[in-house]
Amino acid sequence: MRDEPRAPRLPTSPGFWRSPLRGPRFTSVLGLVLLAGITVLFVTGLLSYAAYNPDLSPVNDKTPDKGILGLYLFAWPTNPHWLYRLNQGVHVTLGITLIPVLLAKLWSVVPRLFALPPARSLAHALERISLLLLVGGGLFEFVTGVLNVQLDYVFPGSFYPLHFYGAWVFFAAFVAHALLKTPTALRNLRRLREERDDLVSPRPAEPTVSRRGALWFVGGGSLLLFATTVGQNFGGPLRRTALLAPHGGAEPGSGPNGFQINKTAAYAGIDTAETAGDAWRLVVTGPAGTVRLSRAELAGLPLHSAALPIACVEGWSTPDQWWRGVRLRDLAALAGYEDDPPDVFVESLQRRGAFRKAALRANQVADPRSLLALYVNGEELSPDHGYPARIIVPAAPGVLNTKWVARMTFGDL
Numbered sequence: 001m002r003d004e005p006r007a008p009r010l011p012t013s014p015g016f017w018r019s020p021l022r023g024p025r026f027t028s029v030l031g032l033v034l035l036a037g038i039t040v041l042f043v044t045g046l047l048s049y050a051a052y053n054p055d056l057s058p059v060n061d062k063t064p065d066k067g068i069l070g071l072y073l074f075a076w077p078t079n080p081h082w083l084y085r086l087n088q089g090v091h092v093t094l095g096i097t098l099i100p101v102l103l104a105k106l107w108s109v110v111p112r113l114f115a116l117p118p119a120r121s122l123a124h125a126l127e128r129i130s131l132l133l134l135v136g137g138g139l140f141e142f143v144t145g146v147l148n149v150q151l152d153y154v155f156p157g158s159f160y161p162l163h164f165y166g167a168w169v170f171f172a173a174f175v176a177h178a179l180l181k182t183p184t185a186l187r188n189l190r191r192l193r194e195e196r197d198d199l200v201s202p203r204p205a206e207p208t209v210s211r212r213g214a215l216w217f218v219g220g221g222s223l224l225l226f227a228t229t230v231g232q233n234f235g236g237p238l239r240r241t242a243l244l245a246p247h248g249g250a251e252p253g254s255g256p257n258g259f260q261i262n263k264t265a266a267y268a269g270i271d272t273a274e275t276a277g278d279a280w281r282l283v284v285t286g287p288a289g290t291v292r293l294s295r296a297e298l299a300g301l302p303l304h305s306a307a308l309p310i311a312c313v314e315g316w317s318t319p320d321q322w323w324r325g326v327r328l329r330d331l332a333a334l335a336g337y338e339d340d341p342p343d344v345f346v347e348s349l350q351r352r353g354a355f356r357k358a359a360l361r362a363n364q365v366a367d368p369r370s371l372l373a374l375y376v377n378g379e380e381l382s383p384d385h386g387y388p389a390r391i392i393v394p395a396a397p398g399v400l401n402t403k404w405v406a407r408m409t410f411g412d413l
Contacts, residue, residue, distance in 0.1 A: 011114040020204035022108055026211045027199060028185035030105040030218070035178055037098045038138075042171045044091035048313065049164060051076045051084050051397050056343060057359035057413045060400075062160030069168055078367040081320075081394035085311035088397075089233040092315025095145050096229045096244065100221035102138060104214075111199060130176045137170025149245065149314045158354070235259065235319035245316055256377030257385050259318045260310070262398060265383040269351030270404050275388050282372075282389060286335025286410040295388045299374055301326050306369035312398035323392045325373035328365045335410040341365040346391055347407040355399040359413050360391070369394045372405060 010016060050073050054061035063069075077083065113135070119125035141163065148159045155162060209217070231242035239260075273279060281292040305324045311317035332341035342362050350356040364370055370393045374381065381387040386403030393401060 011111075012116050014111065015201065015203045016114075017111045018201050018203060018205040020201065020207045021209070021211050021214050022111070022199045022201065023211065024184075024188040024199060025191075026214070027105065027108040028188040029215060030101055030108060031181065031185050032189075033101050034098065034105055035182065037094060037101070038171075038174060041091060041095055041098070042167060042174075044087050044094075045163075045167055046072065047087050048084075048091055048397075050074060051087070051395075052400070053359065053361050056361055057345065059345075059355075059357045060359050062158055062354065063164045066164070069164075075361055075363055076395065078364055078370070078394040078396075081308055081369065082311075083395040084397055085233070085309050085317040088311055088313060088315055089230075089317060092145070092149055093226065093230050093233065095142065096149070097222045097226040099142060099146075099225060100218050102142060104218045106135060106138075109199065127180065130173045133169060133173035134177050137166060137173055140166050141170050151314065160354075229315075232316040242316075245314075253382075256379035257382035259321060260316060261384050262312055262314075263350075263353065263403075265387075265404070268348075268353065268356075268404065270349055270383065272383070274349055275383070275404065277388075280388050280406075282405060283407040284331055284335050284410070285407070286332070286337060288334070288336030291334055295374065298326055298372070298389065302330065303374070304368065304371065306371055306392070306394070308369060308392055308394050310392075310398045310401060322377050323371055323373040324375040324378075325371040325389065325392075327368060328360070328370040328372060328391075328393075329368070331372060331408060332365055332410045335408075337410055342411050343413040345409040345411075345413060346402045346405060347409075348402050349404040349406045355402070358391075358400045358402050360393060360396070360400065362412075364393050364396065365410075367394060372408075 049063075052060050052062075053076050054063065054066075054070065055073050058064065112131070119128060144155055144159060144163050144166065147154060148163070153159065225244065228241060228243040229245060231238040231240065232245035277295055281294055282298060284291045284293065303324055304327050305322060307320040307322050309318050309320050328344065329341040332344070340362070342365070343359060344365050345359050346357065348356045360370075371391075372389050373386070373392045374389055376385060381390060386405070389405045390403040391401050391405060
């Protein structure tokens with residue numbers, strides 16, 4: 001009786017990988033899903049970066065050495081007012097939903113990472129290098145994105161440049177890989193019978209699930225992540241379904257100020273003595289000089305209302321809240337700009353944080369819905385929502401809606 005051949009012990013041997021699920025059609029389905037999904041992620045990521053108006057002022061630009069990578073930037077609009085809420089909701093929710101697909105795709109092609117020889121030709125060597133950039137870049141982008149959503153900044157440096165530059169490296173490798181592999185993937189899906197290739201094990205184990213069942217399993221995992229994430233884009237009971245989102249629990253408190261926040265007054269180091277009525281003054285500067293206004297004086301100016309959401313880079317957003325305050329363009333007029341409001345540089349009482357100072361474009365200042373808000377939903381702002389005054393601008397990222405405003409300087413930036 002002949003002994004059975006000994007199973008290979010090294011991952012460089014094709015017989016080491018025995019799963020009967022691996023094959024060109026299984027990999028092609030996952031690859032085409034990622035082709036569509038990652039393209040949407042890249043576009044929404046670039047739009048999210050543009051929403052910060054990084055060319056406006058150095059304080060808004062967290063990637064000052066971007067060079068040609070900023071060629072597409074444009075003045076971020078204020079219409080529709082839910083634009084950033086939609087863009088960032090799609091970006092974050094889709095990114096989390098694609099995690100099972102990405103992991104399944106990497107699992108399906110892992111034998112190729114160990115294939116020998118490392119390079120059979122110059123073209124094959126370039127393909128292997130692009131594959132390393134693709135796998136490494138993909139894991140880097142997804143991991144840093146998830147950590148940012150969870151507010152876990154364990155990576156070195158700032159999230160913004162790491163994620164921005166990483167996205168360009170990853171997407172360049174992704175495009176190269178897609179150009180090489182998409183025609184093959186489409187052919188694999190059209191074939192009635194699957195051809196053998198280096199992904200098919202020469203000595204497959206007994207199957208415990210079909211390939212269709214495996215795809216359903218991956219899809220179910222994505223659906224579960226979608227269901228436990230998407231609720232952070234909404235208010236009310238749906239927010240409680242966002243179990244994976246750090247802002248996905250119950251609304252903080254109740255009443256007019258009972259909606260989501262990012263940073264509390266305590267975290268920002270706001271001293272209540274600084275915000276008291278007899279101490280706090282808003283300093284407005286422009287060609288007409290400097291004006292100092294108490295909160296009572298601001299409340300005595302013509303007040304206007306706007307229904308606007310708050311939407312943050314982490315993907316969470318609030319429903320429209322009813323804000324009331326002084327229009328930014330009216331404050332620009334006090335500073336000496338009667339006709340065409342310019343850009344504005346806003347400074348907060350906040351002690352720390354990347355966006356304790358921020359800049360807004362002239363089109364944002366000119367929008368009649370852009371306010372220095374004093375009230376929300378018929379009540380004074382709470383300390384955590386920016387008392388005594390905060391910026392609220394349609395379609396702007398949450399960090400540009402500066403809280404605890406202390407100074408506003410109008411002029412071209």
